[in-house]
Amino acid sequence: MEDDRIRSLIDTSCTLPPMPMVTTKALTLINDPESSLAELEDVIGKDGNMVSRILNIANSSYYSTLEKIKSIRTAMSLIGYKALGNLVITASMHKFYKKVSLLDKMLWEHSVGTAITAATLSRKFKLMNPDEAMVAGLLHDIGKTIIRQSKSKEYDKIAEKVYNDKSSYFMVEEEILGFTHCDVGSYLVKKWNFPIELGKVIHYHHKIDEIDPERMDTAHIMIIALVDLANQIMHFLGIGYREPEEDVDLSRLKSWQLLGITLEDDDMEDLLEEIKAGVEEEKSKF
Numbered sequence: 033m034e035d036d037r038i039r040s041l042i043d044t045s046c047t048l049p050p051m052p053m054v055t056t057k058a059l060t061l062i063n064d065p066e067s068s069l070a071e072l073e074d075v076i077g078k079d080g081n082m083v084s085r086i087l088n089i090a091n092s093s094y095y096s097t098l099e100k101i102k103s104i105r106t107a108m109s110l111i112g113y114k115a116l117g118n119l120v121i122t123a124s125m126h127k128f129y130k131k132v133s134l135l136d137k138m139l140w141e142h143s144v145g146t147a148i149t150a151a152t153l154s155r156k157f158k159l160m161n162p163d164e165a166m167v168a169g170l171l172h173d174i175g176k177t178i179i180r181q182s183k184s185k186e187y188d189k190i191a192e193k194v195y196n197d198k199s200s201y202f203m204v205e206e207e208i209l210g211f212t213h214c215d216v217g218s219y220l221v222k223k224w225n226f227p228i229e230l231g232k233v234i235h236y237h238h239k240i241d242e243i244d245p246e247r248m249d250t251a252h253i254m255i256i257a258l259v260d261l262a263n264q265i266m267h268f269l270g271i272g273y274r275e276p277e278e279d280v281d282l283s284r285l286k287s288w289q290l291l292g293i294t295l296e297d298d299d300m301e302d303l304l305e306e307i308k309a310g311v312e313e314e315k316s317k318f
């Protein structure tokens with residue numbers, strides 16, 4: 033089977049890291065009705081600035097809670113355990129992405145930009161909860177980081193080829209490695225038992241045309257389309273890339289249709305301005 037072949041290829045070429053310990057412990061506590069909030073605060077509190085990252089995101093403009101969220105306890109009661117779980121994953125990625133080289137830094141910047149853009153779009157068009165959009169945007173390219181950490185010199189060459197040939201990571205990875213960051217990322221989050229929609233987003237974000245609405249959950253199609261748009265907008269604006277890719281015709285992307293959104297040209301310009309400002313304002317929270 034094709035999937036098995038790709039997985040064994042990934043197993044021989046990449047090291048799939050374990051889920052960060054703090055994420056494992058926090059998610060276990062969040063999903064355990066018997067656990068106490070004090071235990072959760074204790075676990076998250078051990079990871080340097082993780083509590084403040086969670087609270088900063090929970091207090092960002094994506095959530096319109098009337099009350100300011102000052103503790104994990106208030107977060108749990110105001111935004112709920114599922115959203116808190118997504119924020120824990122989001123906040124724990126900061127350490128997971130080692131930002132040593134310029135390429136690593138650009139990958140991080142691109143992921144954060146995609147997360148903020150997905151959350152902005154989801155709030156503006158009332159598509160889904162902001163934390164779901166955010167975590168999916170943040171993780172969509174996690175496979176690149178895994179390949180990069182396992183085969184660093186080879187990935188530098190891939191990045192160079194993408195730039196010189198004006199190609200995409202997806203195509204160059206396939207050509208050189210025989211698998212892509214989508215294969216690696218979706219394999220990884222499956223191993224980590226992350227929510228199923230994250231695996232779908234990672235797997236399909238470069239294969240929108242392969243989505244068959246008859247055979248996929250509407251909620252899954254929505255989140256894939258949302259991350260596709262956020263990702264393409266980041267390419268267009270050059271966020272996390274060496275330069276903007278202005279030949280992308282954003283208004284013609286199929287994902288607008290999948291989300292049921294129609295935009296006029298003027299709306300698009302305003303939207304891009306809003307996104308740029310949002311990324312600038314929110315990026316330090318991650």
Ligand SMILES: [Fe+2]
Nearest residue numbers: 172173237238
């Ligand atoms: Fe990607």
Ligand SMILES: [Fe+2]
Nearest residue numbers: 142172173263
């Ligand atoms: Fe991307």
